[in-house]
Amino acid sequence: MNEFRTITVDRSGPVARITLNRPEAANGLDRELGRELGQVASYCADDPELKVVVLTGSGRFFCAGGDLKAMAAAGTDVGEHLKALTDDLNDAVSSFGRMDALLITAVNGVAAGAGFSLAMAGDLVVAADTASFTMAYTRAGLSPDVGASYYLPRLIGLRRTQDLMFTNRVLSAAEALDWGLLHRVVPAADLAATVDELAETFAAGSQVANANVKKLLLVSSSHTLEEQLTREASFIIHAAESPDGREGIDAFLNKRTPNFGHSAAGRH
Incomplete structure (x- = not known):
């Protein structure tokens, strides 16, 4: 994963940090960046040892879309240009959403258009207090992509999503947090350290448990209650029978810190 030109990838044990690296173009998504992001997301999804992926931007922007x-x-x-670009970006978002590893999006600056959409794909979204968020699509005569119409209504409801998409209003980090788009906001100078600490915490946690949570939440809105109850039962049985589950239960009963391995969570 060291042959990329528009992103950088740093790997430290079970944690990978991906940085969008076109600061001269506000980390705008061109064909090359889209292709490389799709490739690295696929690599992450196929890596059974990976527990956490951090996605951020270089310079003043997270991604201007x-x-x-x-x-x-x-x-x-x-x-044709947009078909190739959206295919790659859709592959990236799908891989990030379905991989066992948790995705932390560290929003270091402006997140606009598809950059806003990418930020919302995080399992945990942490923003600098200087970050801002805007859809911006209709201003350029375009419509949303890269999962915006999937994630936003689920996160903030239809009316607020319509407000963002039709008016292109700009939300500050504080407003985005208040609306329920973010998990936390930290001072810009503390963003990297805060996200690194979170990543290390998740890296020490159970991959099986976290992956199961991701899979359950991904389908919860499309299942009936009975279907979701059945899925939950299957997943908790799988977790309890896994090395992580046995270790976690034993550690809890013996009042010690669990030592979770890097075993793959498996597929359901």
Whole structure:
């Protein structure tokens, strides 16, 4: 994972840190960045030893969304350009959403358009107090992509989603937290250290338990109560029978800190 040009990837044990690295273009999503993000997300999803992935941006922006200059340069081939770009970005979001590892999005600055959508894909979303959020699509005559219409109504409801998408209003980090879009806001100078601490905490936790939580929440809104009860029962049985489950139960009963391994969570 060291051959990328538009992102950087740092791996430390069960933690991978991905940084969008086009600061001169506000980390705008062009074809190359989309392709590389899709590739690295696939690598992360296929890595059984990975427990945590951190996604952030370099410079002042988290991600300003799709690169409009690249779209304009595509001319009459803009449809083909966007088809390739959205295919790669959709693959990335799907891989991040379905991988066993937890995704922490560390929003270091402006998150606009598809950058806003990417930020919302995190299992934990932490923002600098200087960050801001805007959809911005309709201002450019475009409609949302990269999961915005999936995540936002589930997070904040239809009316607030309509407000964001139709008016392109800009939310401060504090407002985004109040709306329920974020898990926490920290001083900009503390963002990296805060996210690193969270990543280490999750890296020491149970991959099986965390992966099961992700899978349960991903389908909860589309299942009936009975279907979800059945799925929950299957998952807790799987967890209890796993090395993590046995270790966790023993540690709890003996009042000690559990020592969870890096075993894969398995598929359901």
